Amino acid sequence: MSVNYEQSAADDKFAQAHQAVRLSDDEGSDDGADNEVAAPNLLGNTANEEETSGAANTHVVAHHYNELKEAGRKERHKSKIYFMRNFNNWIKSQLINEYMALIKQQKRIGDALRVLDMCCGKGGDLLKWDKAAISHLICTDIAEVSVEQCKRRYDDIAQRANKSKFGNKFTAEFFACDSTMVRLRERYKDASLQLNLVSCQFAFHYCFESLVQADCMMRNAAECLQPGGFFIATMPDAYEIIRRLKAAGPDARSFGNDVYNIEFEGDVDSLPLFGAKYQFHLEGVVDCPEFLVHFPTLVKLGRKYGLQLVRRSTFAEYYKETLPQGRQLLQRMYGLESVQPQRCANDEQFAHVRKTVGTQRGRPVGTLSKSEWEATTLYLVCAFKKCKNSWDANGKPLFEFDD
Numbered sequence: 450m451s452v453n454y455e456q457s458a459a460d461d462k463f464a465q466a467h468q469a470v471r472l473s474d475d476e477g478s479d480d481g482a483d484n485e486v487a488a489p490n491l492l493g494n495t496a497n498e499e500e501t502s503g504a505a506n507t508h509v510v511a512h513h514y515n516e517l518k519e520a521g522r523k524e525r526h527k528s529k530i531y532f533m534r535n536f537n538n539w540i541k542s543q544l545i546n547e548y549m550a551l552i553k554q555q556k557r558i559g560d561a562l563r564v565l566d567m568c569c570g571k572g573g574d575l576l577k578w579d580k581a582a583i584s585h586l587i588c589t590d591i592a593e594v595s596v597e598q599c600k601r602r603y604d605d606i607a608q609r610a611n612k613s614k615f616g617n618k619f620t621a622e623f624f625a626c627d628s629t630m631v632r633l634r635e636r637y638k639d640a641s642l643q644l645n646l647v648s649c650q651f652a653f654h655y656c657f658e659s660l661v662q663a664d665c666m667m668r669n670a671a672e673c674l675q676p677g678g679f680f681i682a683t684m685p686d687a688y689e690i691i692r693r694l695k696a697a698g699p700d701a702r703s704f705g706n707d708v709y710n711i712e713f714e715g716d717v718d719s720l721p722l723f724g725a726k727y728q729f730h731l732e733g734v735v736d737c738p739e740f741l742v743h744f745p746t747l748v749k750l751g752r753k754y755g756l757q758l759v760r761r762s763t764f765a766e767y768y769k770e771t772l773p774q775g776r777q778l779l780q781r782m783y784g785l786e787s788v789q790p791q792r793c794a795n796d797e798q799f800a801h802v803r804k805t806v807g808t809q810r811g812r813p814v815g816t817l818s819k820s821e822w823e824a825t826t827l828y829l830v831c832a833f834k835k836c837k838n839s840w841d842a843n844g845k846p847l848f849e850f851d852d
Protein backbone atom coordinates (compact mmCIF):
# COMPACT_ATOMS: atom_id res chain seq x y z
CA MET A 450 0.00 0.00 0.00
CA SER A 451 1.35 3.43 -0.81
CA VAL A 452 0.07 6.78 0.37
CA ASN A 453 -0.13 10.09 -1.36
CA TYR A 454 1.55 12.70 0.83
CA GLU A 455 0.63 15.64 -1.38
CA GLN A 456 -1.52 18.07 0.51
CA SER A 457 -4.32 18.58 -1.96
CA ALA A 458 -4.94 14.91 -2.51
CA ALA A 459 -3.90 13.64 0.89
CA ASP A 460 -7.23 13.59 2.63
CA ASP A 461 -9.04 11.71 -0.16
CA LYS A 462 -6.24 9.25 -0.58
CA PHE A 463 -6.07 8.75 3.14
CA ALA A 464 -9.64 7.53 3.22
CA GLN A 465 -8.62 4.78 0.80
CA ALA A 466 -5.26 4.08 2.34
CA HIS A 467 -6.16 3.82 5.97
CA GLN A 468 -8.70 1.08 5.38
CA ALA A 469 -5.74 -1.23 5.46
CA VAL A 470 -4.62 0.05 8.84
CA ARG A 471 -6.74 -0.42 11.88
CA LEU A 472 -6.24 2.51 14.18
CA SER A 473 -9.02 2.04 16.64
CA ASP A 474 -11.03 -0.81 18.05
CA ASP A 475 -14.33 0.47 16.70
CA GLU A 476 -13.16 0.33 13.10
CA GLY A 477 -12.33 -3.32 13.06
CA SER A 478 -15.57 -4.54 11.59
CA ASP A 479 -15.43 -2.26 8.50
CA ASP A 480 -14.55 -4.61 5.71
CA GLY A 481 -12.10 -7.08 7.14
CA ALA A 482 -9.40 -6.04 4.68
CA ASP A 483 -6.88 -8.80 4.09
CA ASN A 484 -3.85 -6.68 4.73
CA GLU A 485 -5.18 -5.15 7.91
CA VAL A 486 -2.55 -4.38 10.54
CA ALA A 487 -3.61 -5.73 13.91
CA ALA A 488 -4.22 -3.23 16.69
CA PRO A 489 -0.99 -3.33 18.66
CA ASN A 490 -0.64 -4.76 22.12
CA LEU A 491 1.10 -1.98 23.97
CA LEU A 492 0.99 -3.26 27.50
CA GLY A 493 4.26 -5.10 27.43
CA ASN A 494 7.19 -5.42 25.08
CA THR A 495 8.48 -8.87 24.33
CA ALA A 496 12.11 -9.84 23.81
CA ASN A 497 11.72 -9.58 20.05
CA GLU A 498 9.77 -6.33 20.31
CA GLU A 499 11.78 -4.65 17.59
CA GLU A 500 10.92 -7.35 15.10
CA THR A 501 7.22 -7.16 15.90
CA SER A 502 7.01 -3.39 16.16
CA GLY A 503 9.07 -2.60 13.06
CA ALA A 504 11.35 -0.40 15.16
CA ALA A 505 14.59 -1.01 13.30
CA ASN A 506 15.97 2.51 13.49
CA THR A 507 15.59 3.51 17.13
CA HIS A 508 19.13 2.36 18.02
CA VAL A 509 20.54 4.46 15.21
CA VAL A 510 18.62 7.50 16.43
CA ALA A 511 19.57 6.94 20.10
CA HIS A 512 23.23 6.46 19.15
CA HIS A 513 23.22 9.61 17.07
CA TYR A 514 21.84 11.78 19.88
CA ASN A 515 24.01 10.12 22.55
CA GLU A 516 27.13 10.91 20.53
CA LEU A 517 26.13 14.49 19.76
CA LYS A 518 28.47 16.87 21.54
CA GLU A 519 27.02 20.12 22.71
CA ALA A 520 28.88 22.98 21.06
CA GLY A 521 30.28 25.75 23.25
CA ARG A 522 28.91 29.29 23.07
CA LYS A 523 31.70 30.41 20.69
CA GLU A 524 31.11 27.53 18.29
CA ARG A 525 27.34 28.05 18.36
CA HIS A 526 27.80 31.69 17.40
CA LYS A 527 29.87 30.66 14.40
CA SER A 528 27.31 28.11 13.20
CA LYS A 529 25.52 28.79 9.89
CA ILE A 530 22.25 28.00 11.66
CA TYR A 531 22.80 30.03 14.83
CA PHE A 532 19.83 32.32 14.17
CA MET A 533 17.60 29.53 12.91
CA ARG A 534 18.16 27.53 16.10
CA ASN A 535 17.24 30.60 18.12
CA PHE A 536 14.23 31.15 15.88
CA ASN A 537 13.10 27.53 16.41
CA ASN A 538 13.54 28.01 20.12
CA TRP A 539 11.33 31.10 19.93
CA ILE A 540 8.65 29.11 18.08
CA LYS A 541 8.72 26.56 20.91
CA SER A 542 8.44 29.35 23.49
CA GLN A 543 5.46 30.83 21.68
CA LEU A 544 3.75 27.46 21.53
CA ILE A 545 4.42 26.65 25.18
CA ASN A 546 3.29 30.11 26.29
CA GLU A 547 0.11 29.92 24.21
CA TYR A 548 -1.06 26.62 25.69
CA MET A 549 0.20 27.26 29.23
CA ALA A 550 -1.88 30.45 29.18
CA LEU A 551 -4.99 28.45 28.17
CA ILE A 552 -4.33 25.90 30.90
CA LYS A 553 -3.85 28.62 33.51
CA GLN A 554 -7.21 30.13 32.56
CA GLN A 555 -8.86 26.91 33.75
CA LYS A 556 -6.95 26.87 37.05
CA ARG A 557 -6.90 28.68 40.35
CA ILE A 558 -3.75 30.26 41.72
CA GLY A 559 -1.75 27.66 43.59
CA ASP A 560 -3.12 24.67 41.60
CA ALA A 561 -0.47 22.20 40.50
CA LEU A 562 0.78 22.44 36.91
CA ARG A 563 2.35 19.21 35.69
CA VAL A 564 4.19 18.77 32.42
CA LEU A 565 5.68 15.85 30.49
CA ASP A 566 8.57 16.78 28.18
CA MET A 567 8.61 13.69 25.95
CA CYS A 568 11.92 13.39 24.01
CA CYS A 569 13.35 16.22 26.12
CA GLY A 570 16.86 15.96 24.68
CA LYS A 571 19.49 17.81 26.70
CA GLY A 572 16.85 19.98 28.36
CA GLY A 573 16.66 22.80 25.83
CA ASP A 574 13.21 23.71 27.18
CA LEU A 575 13.97 23.68 30.93
CA LEU A 576 14.12 27.45 31.17
CA LYS A 577 10.79 27.66 29.37
CA TRP A 578 9.22 25.39 31.99
CA ASP A 579 10.84 27.45 34.71
CA LYS A 580 9.40 30.67 33.26
CA ALA A 581 5.97 29.04 32.87
CA ALA A 582 5.96 28.55 36.67
CA ILE A 583 5.04 24.89 36.53
CA SER A 584 5.09 22.73 39.66
CA HIS A 585 6.28 19.36 38.35
CA LEU A 586 8.16 18.21 35.24
CA ILE A 587 8.80 14.75 33.83
CA CYS A 588 11.67 14.53 31.36
CA THR A 589 12.31 11.48 29.25
CA ASP A 590 14.36 10.70 26.16
CA ILE A 591 15.77 7.63 24.46
CA ALA A 592 19.34 9.00 24.71
CA GLU A 593 20.69 8.37 28.24
CA VAL A 594 23.51 10.86 27.80
CA SER A 595 21.01 13.61 26.98
CA VAL A 596 18.81 12.74 29.96
CA GLU A 597 21.83 12.96 32.30
CA GLN A 598 22.73 16.34 30.86
CA CYS A 599 19.12 17.48 31.19
CA LYS A 600 19.11 16.49 34.86
CA ARG A 601 22.36 18.38 35.50
CA ARG A 602 20.84 21.48 33.91
CA TYR A 603 17.76 21.13 36.06
CA ASP A 604 19.94 20.78 39.19
CA ASP A 605 21.66 24.07 38.30
CA ILE A 606 18.31 25.81 37.83
CA ALA A 607 16.97 24.39 41.11
CA GLN A 608 20.11 25.46 42.96
CA ARG A 609 19.80 29.01 41.65
CA ALA A 610 16.09 29.06 42.60
CA ASN A 611 16.96 27.94 46.13
CA LYS A 612 19.37 30.83 46.51
CA SER A 613 16.93 33.39 45.15
CA LYS A 614 13.90 34.74 46.98
CA PHE A 615 11.84 34.90 43.79
CA GLY A 616 12.98 31.75 41.99
CA ASN A 617 10.26 29.30 41.01
CA LYS A 618 10.88 25.89 42.50
CA PHE A 619 9.51 22.98 40.53
CA THR A 620 10.13 19.31 41.19
CA ALA A 621 11.27 17.04 38.37
CA GLU A 622 11.91 13.41 37.49
CA PHE A 623 14.10 12.01 34.73
CA PHE A 624 14.42 8.67 33.00
CA ALA A 625 15.76 7.34 29.72
CA CYS A 626 13.43 5.21 27.65
CA ASP A 627 11.99 4.71 24.20
CA SER A 628 8.65 6.54 24.14
CA THR A 629 7.63 4.60 21.05
CA MET A 630 7.91 1.25 22.83
CA VAL A 631 7.37 1.77 26.55
CA ARG A 632 4.28 2.83 28.44
CA LEU A 633 5.60 5.93 30.18
CA ARG A 634 3.09 6.09 33.02
CA GLU A 635 4.56 2.88 34.40
CA ARG A 636 7.86 4.70 34.76
CA TYR A 637 6.50 7.76 36.56
CA LYS A 638 7.15 8.01 40.30
CA ASP A 639 3.36 8.19 40.67
CA ALA A 640 1.57 6.19 37.95
CA SER A 641 -1.74 7.89 38.79
CA LEU A 642 -0.32 11.34 38.02
CA GLN A 643 -2.52 13.72 36.00
CA LEU A 644 -0.74 16.00 33.56
CA ASN A 645 -1.79 19.42 32.27
CA LEU A 646 0.55 19.59 29.29
CA VAL A 647 2.54 17.12 27.22
CA SER A 648 5.20 18.56 24.95
CA CYS A 649 7.10 16.70 22.24
CA GLN A 650 9.40 19.05 20.37
CA PHE A 651 11.10 18.09 17.10
CA ALA A 652 10.72 14.39 17.86
CA PHE A 653 7.25 12.94 17.25
CA HIS A 654 8.14 11.96 13.68
CA TYR A 655 10.49 9.25 14.95
CA CYS A 656 7.47 7.16 15.97
CA PHE A 657 6.08 7.03 12.43
CA GLU A 658 8.45 4.19 11.71
CA SER A 659 5.58 1.77 12.40
CA LEU A 660 1.96 1.77 13.51
CA VAL A 661 2.87 0.05 16.78
CA GLN A 662 5.32 2.82 17.66
CA ALA A 663 3.05 5.67 16.60
CA ASP A 664 0.20 4.18 18.59
CA CYS A 665 2.39 3.77 21.68
CA MET A 666 3.76 7.32 21.46
CA MET A 667 0.29 8.79 21.00
CA ARG A 668 -1.01 6.85 23.96
CA ASN A 669 1.91 8.17 26.02
CA ALA A 670 1.03 11.70 24.94
CA ALA A 671 -2.64 11.31 25.81
CA GLU A 672 -3.36 8.89 28.57
CA CYS A 673 -2.26 10.92 31.61
CA LEU A 674 -3.58 14.25 30.37
CA GLN A 675 -6.43 15.76 32.34
CA PRO A 676 -9.50 16.69 30.30
CA GLY A 677 -8.84 20.23 29.07
CA GLY A 678 -5.07 19.57 29.02
CA PHE A 679 -3.02 19.89 25.82
CA PHE A 680 -0.53 17.91 23.80
CA ILE A 681 1.72 20.23 21.80
CA ALA A 682 4.35 19.29 19.23
CA THR A 683 6.65 20.51 16.48
CA MET A 684 7.58 18.14 13.64
CA PRO A 685 8.53 18.11 9.96
CA ASP A 686 5.65 18.87 7.60
CA ALA A 687 5.36 15.87 5.28
CA TYR A 688 3.32 17.85 2.74
CA GLU A 689 6.11 20.41 2.43
CA ILE A 690 8.78 17.72 2.19
CA ILE A 691 6.94 16.01 -0.66
CA ARG A 692 6.20 19.34 -2.36
CA ARG A 693 9.94 20.14 -2.37
CA LEU A 694 10.85 16.64 -3.51
CA LYS A 695 8.51 16.95 -6.51
CA ALA A 696 9.84 20.44 -7.24
CA ALA A 697 13.38 19.01 -7.34
CA GLY A 698 12.52 17.07 -10.52
CA PRO A 699 10.67 13.96 -11.70
CA ASP A 700 13.39 11.49 -10.67
CA ALA A 701 14.70 13.38 -7.67
CA ARG A 702 15.29 11.47 -4.44
CA SER A 703 16.89 14.28 -2.51
CA PHE A 704 16.82 18.03 -2.08
CA GLY A 705 18.19 20.64 0.27
CA ASN A 706 20.68 23.46 0.48
CA ASP A 707 23.94 24.25 2.26
CA VAL A 708 22.42 23.77 5.75
CA TYR A 709 20.01 20.85 5.35
CA ASN A 710 19.48 17.85 3.14
CA ILE A 711 16.74 15.23 2.83
CA GLU A 712 17.35 12.01 0.97
CA PHE A 713 14.91 9.16 0.39
CA GLU A 714 16.23 5.65 -0.05
CA GLY A 715 13.26 3.74 -1.35
CA ASP A 716 10.72 4.27 -4.09
CA VAL A 717 9.43 7.82 -3.65
CA ASP A 718 6.42 7.08 -5.85
CA SER A 719 4.99 4.54 -3.43
CA LEU A 720 5.60 5.78 0.07
CA PRO A 721 3.98 3.78 2.86
CA LEU A 722 1.75 5.17 5.62
CA PHE A 723 4.33 4.19 8.26
CA GLY A 724 8.06 3.76 7.72
CA ALA A 725 8.31 6.37 4.94
CA LYS A 726 11.97 6.83 5.73
CA TYR A 727 14.40 9.54 4.69
CA GLN A 728 17.85 10.56 5.88
CA PHE A 729 17.85 14.01 7.40
CA HIS A 730 20.99 16.08 7.66
CA LEU A 731 21.05 19.44 9.42
CA GLU A 732 24.33 21.34 9.66
CA GLY A 733 26.21 20.05 12.71
CA VAL A 734 23.17 18.86 14.70
CA VAL A 735 21.19 16.12 13.02
CA ASP A 736 22.21 13.25 10.77
CA CYS A 737 19.84 10.35 11.18
CA PRO A 738 16.82 8.57 9.73
CA GLU A 739 13.40 10.19 10.08
CA PHE A 740 9.89 9.28 8.95
CA LEU A 741 7.15 11.20 7.20
CA VAL A 742 4.18 11.91 9.43
CA HIS A 743 0.99 11.44 7.47
CA PHE A 744 -1.03 14.15 9.15
CA PRO A 745 -4.54 12.70 8.78
CA THR A 746 -3.23 9.52 10.39
CA LEU A 747 -1.77 11.52 13.27
CA VAL A 748 -5.15 13.17 13.81
CA LYS A 749 -6.90 9.83 13.71
CA LEU A 750 -4.49 8.30 16.21
CA GLY A 751 -5.04 11.29 18.48
CA ARG A 752 -8.80 10.77 18.44
CA LYS A 753 -8.32 7.15 19.40
CA TYR A 754 -6.91 8.44 22.70
CA GLY A 755 -9.30 11.37 23.18
CA LEU A 756 -7.14 14.08 21.63
CA GLN A 757 -8.84 16.58 19.36
CA LEU A 758 -6.73 18.60 16.94
CA VAL A 759 -7.01 22.31 17.77
CA ARG A 760 -4.09 23.71 15.80
CA ARG A 761 -2.00 22.83 12.78
CA SER A 762 0.15 25.68 11.50
CA THR A 763 3.33 25.69 9.49
CA PHE A 764 6.24 27.54 11.09
CA ALA A 765 5.81 30.29 8.49
CA GLU A 766 2.14 30.70 9.44
CA TYR A 767 2.80 30.52 13.17
CA TYR A 768 5.58 33.09 12.92
CA LYS A 769 3.27 35.50 11.11
CA GLU A 770 0.40 34.91 13.49
CA THR A 771 2.29 35.20 16.77
CA LEU A 772 4.87 37.84 15.86
CA PRO A 773 2.75 40.76 17.15
CA GLN A 774 2.77 39.33 20.72
CA GLY A 775 6.19 37.70 20.44
CA ARG A 776 8.32 40.39 18.82
CA GLN A 777 10.19 41.41 21.96
CA LEU A 778 10.90 37.83 22.96
CA LEU A 779 12.13 37.10 19.43
CA GLN A 780 14.58 39.99 19.77
CA ARG A 781 15.74 38.91 23.22
CA MET A 782 16.29 35.35 21.95
CA TYR A 783 18.27 36.58 18.88
CA GLY A 784 15.81 34.69 16.71
CA LEU A 785 16.57 36.85 13.67
CA GLU A 786 19.80 38.20 12.27
CA SER A 787 20.10 41.95 12.10
CA VAL A 788 21.12 42.75 8.54
CA GLN A 789 22.02 46.06 6.90
CA PRO A 790 20.20 46.12 3.53
CA GLN A 791 23.07 47.85 1.70
CA ARG A 792 25.42 45.06 2.80
CA CYS A 793 23.21 42.52 1.02
CA ALA A 794 23.96 43.95 -2.40
CA ASN A 795 25.87 40.87 -3.56
CA ASP A 796 24.69 38.28 -1.08
CA GLU A 797 22.17 35.84 -2.52
CA GLN A 798 21.39 34.55 0.98
CA PHE A 799 19.82 37.93 1.73
CA ALA A 800 18.40 38.87 -1.66
CA HIS A 801 14.92 38.89 -0.07
CA VAL A 802 16.02 41.82 2.15
CA ARG A 803 16.80 43.90 -0.93
CA LYS A 804 13.38 43.10 -2.32
CA THR A 805 11.32 43.75 0.79
CA VAL A 806 12.96 46.80 2.30
CA GLY A 807 12.03 49.20 -0.49
CA THR A 808 12.12 52.73 0.84
CA GLN A 809 13.51 51.98 4.30
CA ARG A 810 17.05 51.73 2.98
CA GLY A 811 19.75 52.06 5.58
CA ARG A 812 17.79 50.63 8.52
CA PRO A 813 18.83 47.18 9.75
CA VAL A 814 16.31 44.43 9.15
CA GLY A 815 15.70 41.30 11.25
CA THR A 816 15.72 38.21 9.05
CA LEU A 817 17.07 34.72 8.44
CA SER A 818 19.32 33.70 5.58
CA LYS A 819 17.55 32.04 2.64
CA SER A 820 19.02 28.65 3.59
CA GLU A 821 17.93 28.94 7.21
CA TRP A 822 14.43 30.04 6.22
CA GLU A 823 14.16 27.07 3.85
CA ALA A 824 15.21 24.74 6.67
CA THR A 825 12.92 26.14 9.35
CA THR A 826 9.89 26.23 7.07
CA LEU A 827 10.09 22.45 6.76
CA TYR A 828 8.32 22.28 10.12
CA LEU A 829 4.87 22.68 11.59
CA VAL A 830 3.40 23.19 15.05
CA CYS A 831 0.33 21.32 16.22
CA ALA A 832 -1.78 21.15 19.35
CA PHE A 833 -4.40 18.69 20.57
CA LYS A 834 -6.89 19.09 23.41
CA LYS A 835 -7.74 16.20 25.72
CA CYS A 836 -11.50 15.67 25.75
CA LYS A 837 -13.72 14.64 28.61
CA ASN A 838 -14.80 11.06 28.60
CA SER A 839 -17.30 8.70 30.11
CA TRP A 840 -17.14 4.88 29.95
CA ASP A 841 -19.30 2.33 28.17
CA ALA A 842 -20.48 -0.91 29.75
CA ASN A 843 -17.31 -2.70 28.55
CA GLY A 844 -15.01 -0.15 30.15
CA LYS A 845 -14.15 1.53 26.85
CA PRO A 846 -13.75 5.32 27.00
CA LEU A 847 -16.35 7.40 25.16
CA PHE A 848 -14.77 10.75 24.33
CA GLU A 849 -16.81 13.94 24.09
CA PHE A 850 -15.22 15.72 21.13
CA ASP A 851 -16.33 19.32 20.50
CA ASP A 852 -16.63 18.84 16.71
Ligand SMILES: C[S@@+](CC[C@H](N)C(=O)[O-])C[C@H]1O[C@@H](n2cnc3c(N)ncnc32)[C@H](O)[C@@H]1O
Pocket residue numbers: 507510511514567568569570571572573574589590591592595626627628629630649650651652655
Ligand atom coordinates in the same frame (compact mmCIF):
# COMPACT_ATOMS: atom_id res chain seq x y z
C1 LIG B 1 15.81 17.06 17.61
S1 LIG B 1 15.95 16.43 19.21
C2 LIG B 1 14.83 17.47 20.14
C3 LIG B 1 15.15 17.53 21.61
C4 LIG B 1 14.25 18.47 22.42
N1 LIG B 1 12.86 18.06 22.38
C5 LIG B 1 14.37 19.89 21.92
O1 LIG B 1 13.45 20.42 21.33
O2 LIG B 1 15.43 20.47 22.16
C6 LIG B 1 15.03 14.92 19.09
C7 LIG B 1 15.07 14.11 20.37
O3 LIG B 1 14.19 13.00 20.26
C8 LIG B 1 14.77 11.92 20.95
N2 LIG B 1 14.15 10.67 20.49
C9 LIG B 1 14.19 10.16 19.25
N3 LIG B 1 13.52 8.99 19.22
C10 LIG B 1 13.03 8.78 20.46
C11 LIG B 1 12.27 7.74 21.05
N4 LIG B 1 11.88 6.69 20.33
N5 LIG B 1 11.95 7.84 22.37
C12 LIG B 1 12.37 8.90 23.10
N6 LIG B 1 13.12 9.89 22.59
C13 LIG B 1 13.44 9.85 21.28
C14 LIG B 1 16.24 12.05 20.61
O4 LIG B 1 17.08 11.31 21.47
C15 LIG B 1 16.44 13.55 20.70
O5 LIG B 1 16.83 13.95 21.98
